[in-house]
Amino acid sequence: MVQYDAPAIEKKWQTRWAEANSFAASSDITKPKYYVLEMFPYPSGRIHMGHVRNYTLGDVVARFRRAKGFNVLHPMGWDAFGLPAENAAIERGAHPGSWTRENIASMRVQLKSMGLAYDWDREFATCEPDYYQHEQLMFLKFLEKGLAYRKESWVNWDPEENTVLANEQVVDGRGWRSGAIVERRRLSQWFLKITEYADDLLASIETLDRWPERVRLMQHNWIGKSEGARVEFRLSGNTVPLDAIEVFTTRPDTLFGASFIAVAANHPLALAVAENSKEAVDFIAECAKLGTSEAAVETAKKRGFDTGLSVEHPLISGKTLPIHIANFVLMEYGTGAIFGCPAHDQRDLDFANAYNLPVTPVVLPENTDPTDFIITDEAYTGPGTLINSGDWDGLDVESGKQVALDALEGLGAGTRETTFRLRDWGVSRQRYWGCPIPIIHCDDCGAIPVPVGNLPVTLPEDVDFSKPGNPLANHPSWKHTSCPSCGKAAIREQDTFDTFFESSWYFLRYADPKSAHGFSREAAEYWMPVDQYIGGVEHAVLHLLYSRFFTRALGEVGYLDLAEPFAGLMTQGMVCHQTYQDKDGKWLFPTEVTQNGDSWRHGETGEAVRAGRIEKMSKSKRNVVDPEIIIETYGADTARLFMLSDSPPERDMEWTESGVEGASRFLKRIYRMANDDSLPATGTTPPTEGEGIELVRAAHKAMYGLSQDIEGLRFNRAVAQLHTLANAITDTKGASPSITAARRFAIETLVQLISPLAPHIAEEMWNALGHQTMLADSGWPTADESLIADNVIEIAVQVNGKLRDTITLPRDCPKQDAEDAALASPTIVRYLDKQAPKRVIVVPNRIINVVV
RNA sequence: GCGGGCGUGAUGGAAUGGUAGACAUAACGGACUUAAAAUCCGUGGGCCCUAGGCCGUGGGGGUUCAAGUCCCCCCGCCCGCACCA
Numbered sequence: 001m002v003q004y005d006a007p008a009i010e011k012k013w014q015t016r017w018a019e020a021n022s023f024a025a026s027s028d029i030t031k032p033k034y035y036v037l038e039m040f041p042y043p044s045g046r047i048h049m050g051h052v053r054n055y056t057l058g059d060v061v062a063r064f065r066r067a068k069g070f071n072v073l074h075p076m077g078w079d080a081f082g083l084p085a086e087n088a089a090i091e092r093g094a095h096p097g098s099w100t101r102e103n104i105a106s107m108r109v110q111l112k113s114m115g116l117a118y119d120w121d122r123e124f125a126t127c128e129p130d131y132y133q134h135e136q137l138m139f140l141k142f143l144e145k146g147l148a149y150r151k152e153s154w155v156n157w158d159p160e161e162n163t164v165l166a167n168e169q170v171v172d173g174r175g176w177r178s179g180a181i182v183e184r185r186r187l188s189q190w191f192l193k194i195t196e197y198a199d200d201l202l203a204s205i206e207t208l209d210r211w212p213e214r215v216r217l218m219q220h221n222w223i224g225k226s227e228g229a230r231v232e233f234r235l236s237g238n239t240v241p242l243d244a245i246e247v248f249t250t251r252p253d254t255l256f257g258a259s260f261i262a263v264a265a266n267h268p269l270a271l272a273v274a275e276n277s278k279e280a281v282d283f284i285a286e287c288a289k290l291g292t293s294e295a296a297v298e299t300a301k302k303r304g305f306d307t308g309l310s311v312e313h314p315l316i317s318g319k320t321l322p323i324h325i326a327n328f329v330l331m332e333y334g335t336g337a338i339f340g341c342p343a344h345d346q347r348d349l350d351f352a353n354a355y356n357l358p359v360t361p362v363v364l365p366e367n368t369d370p371t372d373f374i375i376t377d378e379a380y381t382g383p384g385t386l387i388n389s390g391d392w393d394g395l396d397v398e399s400g401k402q403v404a405l406d407a408l409e410g411l412g413a414g415t416r417e418t419t420f421r422l423r424d425w426g427v428s429r430q431r432y433w434g435c436p437i438p439i440i441h442c443d444d445c446g447a448i449p450v451p452v453g454n455l456p457v458t459l460p461e462d463v464d465f466s467k468p469g470n471p472l473a474n475h476p477s478w479k480h481t482s483c484p485s486c487g488k489a490a491i492r493e494q495d496t497f498d499t500f501f502e503s504s505w506y507f508l509r510y511a512d513p514k515s516a517h518g519f520s521r522e523a524a525e526y527w528m529p530v531d532q533y534i535g536g537v538e539h540a541v542l543h544l545l546y547s548r549f550f551t552r553a554l555g556e557v558g559y560l561d562l563a564e565p566f567a568g569l570m571t572q573g574m575v576c577h578q579t580y581q582d583k584d585g586k587w588l589f590p591t592e593v594t595q596n597g598d599s600w601r602h603g604e605t606g607e608a609v610r611a612g613r614i615e616k617m618s619k620s621k622r623n624v625v626d627p628e629i630i631i632e633t634y635g636a637d638t639a640r641l642f643m644l645s646d647s648p649p650e651r652d653m654e655w656t657e658s659g660v661e662g663a664s665r666f667l668k669r670i671y672r673m674a675n676d677d678s679l680p681a682t683g684t685t686p687p688t689e690g691e692g693i694e695l696v697r698a699a700h701k702a703m704y705g706l707s708q709d710i711e712g713l714r715f716n717r718a719v720a721q722l723h724t725l726a727n728a729i730t731d732t733k734g735a736s737p738s739i740t741a742a743r744r745f746a747i748e749t750l751v752q753l754i755s756p757l758a759p760h761i762a763e764e765m766w767n768a769l770g771h772q773t774m775l776a777d778s779g780w781p782t783a784d785e786s787l788i789a790d791n792v793i794e795i796a797v798q799v800n801g802k803l804r805d806t807i808t809l810p811r812d813c814p815k816q817d818a819e820d821a822a823l824a825s826p827t828i829v830r831y832l833d834k835q836a837p838k839r840v841i842v843v844p845n846r847i848i849n850v851v852v
Numbered sequence: 853g854c855g856g857g858c859g860u861g862a863u864g865g866a867a868u869g870g871u872a873g874a875c876a877u878a879a880c881g882g883a884c885u886u887a888a889a890a891u892c893c894g895u896g897g898g899c900c901c902u903a904g905g906c907c908g909u910g911g912g913g914g915u916u917c918a919a920g921u922c923c924c925c926c927c928g929c930c931c932g933c934a935c936c937a
Contacts (some may be wrong), residue, residue, distance in 0.1 A: 042937050083936065155935070166935040214856055218932075221855055294933050298853040328853085332934095347853075422934095429935060499937070540856085542934065574931090616930090646864045646876065652930080654864065658877055666876090669891090716865070720875035727875090730892095796871035801918045803871055841917055847870040851917050 004671040006635025010760040014115055022776050023117040025073040029526045034070035036062040037507055039535030040077045043103040044084060047110045049575040049617055049655060050536070052627045056640045057572060057649050057715065058534045059116045063756035064710045066117065067780040073527050075510040076111065076118045078104050080127035081499045083166065085433045089465040096433040097461065100127055110628055114636045115760050122513045126502035131509065132435035133456030134518030135501055140438060140449045141557035147193045150447060153426055157185040162468040164430040167293045184288040189428035189495070190437060194549045198223055198420045201548055210568035212650065215540040222541045224421025226250045229405055230335065231414035233261060233311035236320050240272040245311060245323070248334030248419055252408060253400030254341040256389035257362035259352060261311055262304065262326035264336040270325045273307045280305055280325065287327045302351045303327045314413040326351060334419050342379065349379040362388050363397060425546060427498045432463055432471040434496025442483035442490040451484050457492070470494055503543055504550035507565060524560045529567040537571035570713050573652035577623040579612040587622040614654050625655055637758035638664045644715040644757055667761055670726055670750060674765035678735070679744045682770035691734065692742025697787045698728035699749040704783035706753050719757070725750050752781050797822045798849040799831045815842045822848040
């Protein structure tokens with residue numbers, strides 16, 4: 001009996017594929033292409049199960065398409081800039097560059113052990129000047145076209161570390177490392193004008209028909225187009241150097257219900273008030289501690305500061321509204337000021353209740369008595385008719401909006417306006433490990449682009465992480481240079497790009513990774529768009545939206561002509577595992593725990609262990625399984641097969657030991673089938689009739705079903721097809737020539753069908769079955785559709801929608817015959833109880849429903 | 853707070869509005885074995901259990917000949933929110 005030796009088999013075929021360069025994309029652009037891409041990894045040092053899942057999914061698609069005759073591009077590389085490298089530098093003294101490159105080297109070995117069909121010749125790392133120099137040029141071209149600009153913006157500032165913090169580094173308002181209270185600070189930063197494309201990015205979501213609906217919705221909401229009005233409220237006094245406040249609203253219909261004006265803490269009016277008020281200064285400082293994230297701002301308790309100033313209501317003469325500075329108004333959205341209508345906006349109501357401001361309902365829900373309609377702590381945001389609104393009374397909300405807009409425009413107090421929630425993309429980061437922004441600051445000439453001939457601006461290698469702050473700013477010489485315009489001494493920009501910059505065009509680089517121009521137009525236009533992009537749903541908005549923007553911006557500056565970068569998108573779910581804690585609440589690794597029936601014990605101490613919830617694998621909860629150990633123990637094919645079984649790819653999956661065992665057992669089982677000495681010789685023709693025919697049909701059904709399932713990315717069902725075929729092979733007993741010929745055919749089919757999922761064992765079995773050619777080069781079997789459909793079908797018969805009997809009928813039999821057969825069934829006759837059926841519904845080949 | 857998703861046997865899941873639970877995992881029974889593992893065969897939603905029947909897709913309502921699937925309301929859990937990638 002041949003033993004299934006996964007490590008030996010996997011090593012053998014990985015070497016063969018590499019020697020034959022089996023998975024290199026061809027430059028023959030006359031062939032139909034297929035571009036499969038998985039989101040490239042950050043080189044953290046070791047692969048985790050999320051990677052295994054992601055790359056297995058992509059590999060199945062790549063191998064399947066290749067077998068079907070496509071010229072497949074399936075590349076891999078490294079998203080190599082980022083914060084963890086700097087943390088390693090601070091915590092362990094490692095240089096970000098060497099730390100990253102070592103991580104890449106070890107992860108590459110791990111990835112290769114998975115047997116992924118990558119074209120490794122196209123690999124690159126974004127931290128190398130050979131990559132990032134191109135984006136420096138792209139940035140300068142954006143700048144020329146006005147797609148990049150500089151403005152002041154807010155950052156989280158850690159006063160102890162003298163550094164800018166990412167939102168994730170702010171924990172409960174404090175710096176994660178220092179514990180110091182984080183402040184908001186204004187810095188001058190570079191922005192890309194993504195808002196220029198807001199309408200196009202929104203409208204084109206329609207064309208992304210192979211994207212998950214939820215991602216399209218998220219992008220839609222993120223862009224957040226809202227139509228409304230800009231309304232001017234004139235100040236009634238003149239104690240500040242401003243005569244009016246501009247407010248953006250989507251609800252001009254509720255203007256009569258306005259009871260206050262609220263401005264952002266960094267609104268010009270707030271700053272003007274602060275010049276003469278200590279309390280205002282304190283309140284603004286308080287708001288600055290909130291952090292910069294939207295979630296922090298919106299979940300914070302609504303607080304405000306009454307400036308003592310007021311504005312005139314534009315429609316009600318003599319009425320004034322107080323102006324507050326409020327912590328829930330964002331300067332980045334709209335005009336940084338709102339009018340509060342507490343009755344019909346929850347935030348405004350919370351605020352009004354806290355500060356005793358009046359609440360006037362102006363929209364009455366249908367079928368409600370105005371005298372009973374009182375707003376206490378729940379705002380009414382639904383439809384209705386206007387009340388308490390002068391001439392507008394009786395209008396419905398929608399027409400009220402139009403009438404309000406006309407009125408405001410007539411009075412010169414407001415204009416129709418469309419705003420987007422989408423903000424321009426701030427790309428400046430005050431960090432070392434990123435692509436330097438190619439700008440030189442001159443006292444006389446201002447911000448001057450580095451001349452194209454002087455690119456790339458490379459990072460200095462000798463940096464010091466022991467001092468607080470940005471090492472690029474602390475570097476003794478790197479920043480000093482001369483102004484390209486006037487020649488005087490000048491200073492380099494010390495900020496680097498957001499790492500989303502690199503990932504916004506890497507898919508283009510793969511098309512032509514050695515190009516001196518980033519990528520060539522021809523290669524990009526042949527390979528793009530990516531036919532199937534696969535990655536985590538956490539990228540549903542930012543990375544995908546930035547890439548869509550980049551594609552447009554690069555088109556604008558002449559790099560290519562492409563509507564959308566990713567034609568098909570699949571977002572995979574997370575890999576989860578049960579969590580375990582000991583009696584002290586300390587998290588335990590699954591390898592430390594042994595299960596005994598329903599209870600768990602610590603493997604060494606024998607102490608009882610509490611098995612907790614199934615959660616996303618994370619280092620902090622220790623519920624992780626190391627892919628390397630799984631691959632060593634069971635083999636990559638087992639790991640891959642288990643990843644694909646059971647859970648649909650877009651859903652979260654649970655990693656279980658028994659599941660891995662099950663996948664391993666299945667592979668061993670089919671390995672035995674393929675090594676069966678009693679099979680007839682290679683090339684034996686399968687029977688076309690007689691006793692083996694049912695097994696042949698089962699093989700064709702599997703070919704058809706599995707191909708459909710892979711095309712539809714339903715890999716769990718594809719695995720079920722394989723099980724069903726394997727079971728059919730096992731169930732077919734007998735040794736007649738017809739049966740053994742059918743069995744060989746079914747086993748060969750099974751081997752071909754499993755090859756995209758478990759490629760190494762498939763090659764080995766193909767070889768054992770007597771084939772000299774590599775399975776990877778053997779094409780894809782096509783089902784004979786005449787063998788798929790059964791000739792007789794079991795059809796359910798319902799009485800009043802309840803299943804009462806099943807009858808067997810020939811396929812596609814006439815409706816009347818089906819009805820007669822159903823009504824002749826003794827069971828049905830009994831249910832009819834001698835009454836004539838009222839109605840009989842016959843759905844051919846499916847169901848018959850008798851209505852009594 | 854806003855936005856998005858998910859909820860079906862003990863478990864992961866399957867099901868163009870048409871026989872709910874394909875396929876697998878755990879469990880149980882049997883065969884083989886001195887024994888165990890492996891392997892093979894079988895049982896496998898719940899209840900009343902007699903042919904048979906009743907109830908079942910988070911909860912409640914509705915549309916339909918027919919609802920896991922469509923519509924409305926509610927509950928629970930998970931994810932994202934612009935400097936993590």
